[in-house]
Amino acid sequence: MELITPGLGLIFWMTLPFLILLLILRKFAWNPILKALKDRETSIYDALHAADRAKEEMKQLQFSNEELLHQAKDERDAILSDARKVRDAIIEESKDQAKEEASRIIASAKESIENEKMAAMTDLKNQLAELSLEIATKILEHELADAGQQEKFIQQQMDKIHFN
Amino acid sequence: MVRTQDVRVLTFLFFLFLVLLVFPDFPAHASGPFHAAQEAGVDSTFQYDEDLIIEHEFDAGKMIMEHVVDNHEWHIATLGHTHVTIPLPIIVLYDGKIHTFWSSRFHNAEHTYNGFVLEKGKIHPEAKSDKPLYDFSITKTVMAILISSILLLWIFISIANRYKRNPKSAPKGMQSLLEPLIIFIRDDIAKSSIGEKSYEKFMPFLLTIFFFIFLNNLMGIIPIFPGGANVTGNIAITMVLAIFTFVLTTINGNRHYWVDIINTPGVPWWLKLPIPLMPVVEIVGIITKPFVLMVRLFANMAAGHIIVLGFVSLVFIFGSISVALGYGVSVVSVAFIVFMDLLEILVAFIQAYVFTLLSALYFGLATIETEKH
Numbered sequence: 001m002e003l004i005t006p007g008l009g010l011i012f013w014m015t016l017p018f019l020i021l022l023l024i025l026r027k028f029a030w031n032p033i034l035k036a037l038k039d040r041e042t043s044i045y046d047a048l049h050a051a052d053r054a055k056e057e058m059k060q061l062q063f064s065n066e067e068l069l070h071q072a073k074d075e076r077d078a079i080l081s082d083a084r085k086v087r088d089a090i091i092e093e094s095k096d097q098a099k100e101e102a103s104r105i106i107a108s109a110k111e112s113i114e115n116e117k118m119a120a121m122t123d124l125k126n127q128l129a130e131l132s133l134e135i136a137t138k139i140l141e142h143e144l145a146d147a148g149q150q151e152k153f154i155q156q157q158m159d160k161i162h163f164n
Numbered sequence: 165m166v167r168t169q170d171v172r173v174l175t176f177l178f179f180l181f182l183v184l185l186v187f188p189d190f191p192a193h194a195s196g197p198f199h200a201a202q203e204a205g206v207d208s209t210f211q212y213d214e215d216l217i218i219e220h221e222f223d224a225g226k227m228i229m230e231h232v233v234d235n236h237e238w239h240i241a242t243l244g245h246t247h248v249t250i251p252l253p254i255i256v257l258y259d260g261k262i263h264t265f266w267s268s269r270f271h272n273a274e275h276t277y278n279g280f281v282l283e284k285g286k287i288h289p290e291a292k293s294d295k296p297l298y299d300f301s302i303t304k305t306v307m308a309i310l311i312s313s314i315l316l317l318w319i320f321i322s323i324a325n326r327y328k329r330n331p332k333s334a335p336k337g338m339q340s341l342l343e344p345l346i347i348f349i350r351d352d353i354a355k356s357s358i359g360e361k362s363y364e365k366f367m368p369f370l371l372t373i374f375f376f377i378f379l380n381n382l383m384g385i386i387p388i389f390p391g392g393a394n395v396t397g398n399i400a401i402t403m404v405l406a407i408f409t410f411v412l413t414t415i416n417g418n419r420h421y422w423v424d425i426i427n428t429p430g431v432p433w434w435l436k437l438p439i440p441l442m443p444v445v446e447i448v449g450i451i452t453k454p455f456v457l458m459v460r461l462f463a464n465m466a467a468g469h470i471i472v473l474g475f476v477s478l479v480f481i482f483g484s485i486s487v488a489l490g491y492g493v494s495v496v497s498v499a500f501i502v503f504m505d506l507l508e509i510l511v512a513f514i515q516a517y518v519f520t521l522l523s524a525l526y527f528g529l530a531t532i533e534t535e536k537h
Contacts, residue, residue, distance in 0.1 A: 002233050002285065003466065006400035009255075009299045010234060013306040014404040018376070021313045026368035029320035033346060034367055036327035043332060 175471055175504075222484060224477035232394050232469050235285060235304040237267040240389055247271075250389065252307055256280060256287055257298035267301070305401065308393030312379050320375070349374055349520060357524035362416075362531045366524065369412060373405055374520040381465060381512030385505055396515070397465030399458065406454035409523040413450070417530040425450065453526055457519060464515050468508045475501045 144150045238250035251268035258280075269277035276282075279290050287299050302310075323339050335343045354363040354370055380395040395401055425446040427436065435442045475497045483490020 003229065004399050004462075006398075006403045007234060007299070009301055010303065010305055010398065010400035011404055012300060013302065014309060014401050017306075017309050017313050018372075018404060018408070021316060021376070022369060022372045024317060025320055025372050029317075029324040030368040030371050032324040033320070033327050034350070034364075036324075036331050037343070037347065037350075039331055 222477075222480045224474070224481060227477060228470055228473040230285070231473050232397060232466055233285060234398060234400075236270070236282060236287070236301055238304045238307060238389060238393075250307075252304065253302045254280075254287065255300040255302065257300060258289060259295050304393050305395055305398050308380065308383065308390070308395045309401070311390045312376065312383055312395070316372075316375055316379060345374075346371060353517075353521050353524045357521065358528040358531060359533075361533070363524075365416075366412070366527045369408070370520050370524055373408070373523060374516050377405070377461065377519055378512060378516035381516060382509070384465060384469065385508045385512065394466065394469050396461055397467075397469050399462045402458040402462040405461070405519065406458035409457060409526060410450075410454035412523075413453075413526045413530045416527060418532075420532060421530045453522075457522055461515050461519050464511060468504070468511055472501055472504050472508070475504065 143153060236254060237252050239247060240250065241248045249268070251266040254263070254265050254267050254269075256263045263278060263280070265277060267282075270282040274281065276290055280287050281290050287297065287301070289295070289297060319338060319342070323342060326336070326339050334340075349370055350363075350367060353374075354367055357363075358366055377396055380401075383391040384394055384396060386392060426443050428442045428446060431442050479490055479494045479497050482493040
C-alpha cells in the first residue's frame, strides 16, 4: 500500500531540508531566542533578588534606626538626669553660698549695728552730759540768782561734803 | 486527550466501514454504461446528467487516497474538465542519468514523456526494464516542506532579531504568541523530561520538530494551496523525524543507558545469561520507540485527513444517488467537517506536543545520570 510505504525521494527531500532547517534555526533563531529568554529571566531573577535584598537592608536599616533612636532617647534621658543632678547640685551649692553670705551679711550688719549703737550711745552720753551740764548751768544760774538762795545752796553743798 | 483520540479512531473506523460497505466493487462497473454515455457526447440540455455521470464515476476510496498520499503535481481544482494544477519539477535518476522536467509534461492522454510514464502517482520507464528508477522529484509534499520551512525560518529569524534588538523589553506581536510555546517546550517538555543538566543541547531539535510538526499539521488542515498537503500524515516524513530522534538518542546515550540495555538491572540473571532474552527485548525496545513515534503521528494525521475527506465524499456519494440528497447530506457533512477541522486543530497541537514530549523523554532516558537511581 502506498500510504504506508515511505518513498525514497521523499525521505531524501525530507532529511535534507529538515537538517538545513534545523541547523539554520539553531544558529539564527533558537540560540538567540533561548539566550535572550535566559538573560531576561536572569535579569528578572536578579532584580527580584536585589529588591529582596534592598528590602532586607531597609528592614535592617529601620531596625538600626530604631536602635539609634532608642540609644538617643536613652542618652537624652541620661543627659537630662545628669543635668537635673547638676542643677540640683548648683542650686544646693548656691543655696549654701547664699546662706553663708546671708549669715555673713547678717553678722557684719549686726557688728555694724553694734558699732553704730555704741557710737550712738557714746554720742548720746556726750550729748546727755552736755545737756545735763547745760541744764545744771541753767539751773544754777537760775537758783543762784538771788543771794539767799546761793547761800542756802552753798550750805546744802557744804552739808553734803563730809570732811573726814 | 485520550477520549478525543478514541472518538477519532472510532469515527475513522466507522467511515472505513461505510466506504467499504457502500462501494465494495464500484470501480468494476463504473466504466460500463456511464462511460459510454459520456463518450457519446451530451448536449447542454443534459448538463445535469453529465454532472451526474461525472459524479457517478466518483470513487471515494480512490479520491481519498489520492488526496492523502504524495503527488507529482499540486492539484488545486477541477473546473469542468480542466485540472488547475501547479506543475512541480520531476527529478528522475534512471540508467545512470538524471532526467528533469516539469510534471505538466505528463498532461497527455497516455501520461508519458521522454520514455517515462506516470501511472497511479508513480513514474515508471515506458519500456519494461530491470534497471531501478529512483524518483527524487519535488513532489507536493516536498514543496509543502519547503514552503513550511521557509515560513518557519522567516517567523523565527524575525522573532530572534527582535529578541536581539530589544533583549529586555516585553514580547510583541508574533513574539508574544510564540514565546509561551517556546517556554512551554523548554520548561515543561525539555527541563522536566531531560533534566536541568543536559536539556540545553536538545532544545534546538525539540523546538524545530515541535514547530515543524505543528505548522505542517495546521497547514494540512487548510484545504487550498499552500496548505492541504498531507505532510505529517505521510509515513516518510514521520519516519525521518523519528530517525532524527533515534539518532540523537543513540549518539547521546551515556554509559548508564547502554549498561541498562545490555545488563538490565533488577532482572533475574537467567533472563540474560544463556540466552540474552532481556538484552534482545531492550534492543527491540530502542527500535520500537522511534517506530511508535513514526506510526502515531502518521496515523493520527492521515486518519484526520481521511475522515474529513470521507465526509466530503459522502456529499458526492449521496449526490450520485440523487442530487437533492446530495445537497441534503452536504449540510450534515459540512457541519461534521467543521467539527473535524476544529478537532484537527486540537490534534495538530497534541500530536506535535506528544512527538516532542516523547522525543524529550527518550533523550532523558539516554542522558540520565547514574546517581539518581
